[in-house]
Amino acid sequence: xxxxxxxxxxxxxxxxxxxxxxxxxxxxxxxxxxxxxxxxxxxxxxxxxxxxxxxxxxxxxxxxxxxxxxxxxxxxxxxxxxxxxxxxxxxxxxxxxxx
Amino acid sequence: xxxxxxxxxxxxxxxxxxxxxxxxxxxxxxxxxxxxxxxxxxxxxxxxxxxxxxxxxxxxxxxxxxxxxxxxxxxxxxxxxxxxxxxxxxxxxxxxxxxxxxxxxxxxxxxxxxxxxxxxxxxxxxxxxxxxxxx
Numbered sequence: 671x672x673x674x675x676x677x678x679x680x681x682x683x684x685x686x687x688x689x690x691x692x693x694x695x696x697x698x699x700x701x702x703x704x705x706x707x708x709x710x711x712x713x714x715x716x717x718x719x720x721x722x723x724x725x726x727x728x729x730x731x732x733x734x735x736x737x738x739x740x741x742x743x744x745x746x747x748x749x750x751x752x753x754x755x756x757x758x759x760x761x762x763x764x765x766x767x768x769x
Numbered sequence: 770x771x772x773x774x775x776x777x778x779x780x781x782x783x784x785x786x787x788x789x790x791x792x793x794x795x796x797x798x799x800x801x802x803x804x805x806x807x808x809x810x811x812x813x814x815x816x817x818x819x820x821x822x823x824x825x826x827x828x829x830x831x832x833x834x835x836x837x838x839x840x841x842x843x844x845x846x847x848x849x850x851x852x853x854x855x856x857x858x859x860x861x862x863x864x865x866x867x868x869x870x871x872x873x874x875x876x877x878x879x880x881x882x883x884x885x886x887x888x889x890x891x892x893x894x895x896x897x898x899x900x901x902x903x904x
Contacts, residue, residue, distance in 0.1 A: 711873025
């Protein structure tokens with residue numbers, strides 16, 4: 671399953687709930703304000719890094735760039751463009767959007 | 770005199786009142802319209818020669834991050850406007866220290882010079898205002 675998160679982890683619990691639900695081997699794509707969850711040195715960084723042992727985390731690079739966070743993504747998070755977003759959707763049987 | 774000028778004297782008296790306006794920004798820049806709307810309203814207040822302060826808390830600190838490049842998501846990058854505020858005599862920008870730290874950011878990541886305040890100091894600043902507007 672592909673999970674998407676589009677809210678800031680500092681404003682909503684969407685990312686936190688997604689991390690609790692995402693099963694081993696699933697993928698999480700962070701988009702829009704969700705990309706703030708993909709960054710180094712924040713109060714949620716450790717939680718995300720821990721989750722990366724079991725799930726693959728992607729972030730939409732155009733949303734990272736728009737927010738001025740070009741060099742701040744956690745190592746190991748895969749950066750994708752819109753084409754990559756489409757690929758992820760097609761590669762997974764279903765999608766859960768955490769709004 | 771006031772009859773022939775259509776009440777200009779009264780208008781002058783009214784415009785002479787300067788109030789302390791505080792704009793509280795707590796939202797990240799592009800996920801919602803709040804940040805852009807706040808900027809619009811701030812510029813209106815500036816046109817009325819009011820005493821304007823801006824504070825940035827929580828995800829609002831993301832509004833001021835340097836290097837925003839919005840072409841790939843096809844929206845207007847309004848972050849250069851924060852640098853133009855000085856030209857409208859808006860020079861009081863405050864950022865909450867705790868909010869920056871929680872997001873792994875420092876003053877060096879910001880597009881404009883700001884004053885860093887603790888949450889306690891920020892609360893004092895809020896107390897001191899005539900009008901507080903939240904975005």
